[in-house]
Amino acid sequence: MAKQILPVTAKKQSFEPVIRDETVRAYVTLLKTERDEAIGLKNRIIAGLRSLPGIPIDDLIASGFRQVAASKKDEAAVSNEVREALSRLFTESNLASVGLELYRERLRHITTKKVLLEKLDVEALIALIRAPKSPLGAAALPAPGHENNAL
Numbered sequence: 001m002a003k004q005i006l007p008v009t010a011k012k013q014s015f016e017p018v019i020r021d022e023t024v025r026a027y028v029t030l031l032k033t034e035r036d037e038a039i040g041l042k043n044r045i046i047a048g049l050r051s052l053p054g055i056p057i058d059d060l061i062a063s064g065f066r067q068v069a070a071s072k073k074d075e076a077a078v079s080n081e082v083r084e085a086l087s088r089l090f091t092e093s094n095l096a097s098v099g100l101e102l103y104r105e106r107l108r109h110i111t112t113k114k115v116l117l118e119k120l121d122v123e124a125l126i127a128l129i130r131a132p133k134s135p136l137g138a139a140a141l142p143a144p145g146h147e148n149n150a151l
Contacts, residue, residue: 086129 019025088094095101099110107117117125 083129083131086125090126090129 019028090102092102095107096110100107100116101110102122105119105122106115107122108115
């Protein structure tokens with residue numbers, strides 16, 4: 001039997017031409033690096049999306065066609081802790097102590113006059129203060145810093 005030995009190439013040959021200009025070579029290297037990072041990012045996003053659990057489409061479609069009363073939809077139940085925190089937020093002395101004021105139903109900085117909350121935002125927070133008490137107690141909208149284990 002005759003043995004046949006194929007020569008093994010020592011180096012993997014690159015099919016890219018040699019770039020003699022140093023600035024162009026650096027720019028091409030930068031583009032290749034950005035390309036590799038983008039490919040890696042895309043692969044991580046795809047892997048993340050594949051790891052998300054699926055949802056039953058029938059339940060989603062069924063919940064989309066349910067009728068919701070408009071009055072109950074707009075009504076928010078707020079816990080007493082949230083109501084008290086919002087009340088403290090709009091107390092004039094507390095606002096002044098941090099350099100804020102209510103001016104024309106807007107919350108703004110006293111010296112710079114920059115508006116932090118517009119009129120609609122302030123009205124929404126005041127509506128939360130006046131909202132009915134939660135039937136669930138403190139579980140409806142928890143106060144900041146408190147965990148909601150009821151859900």
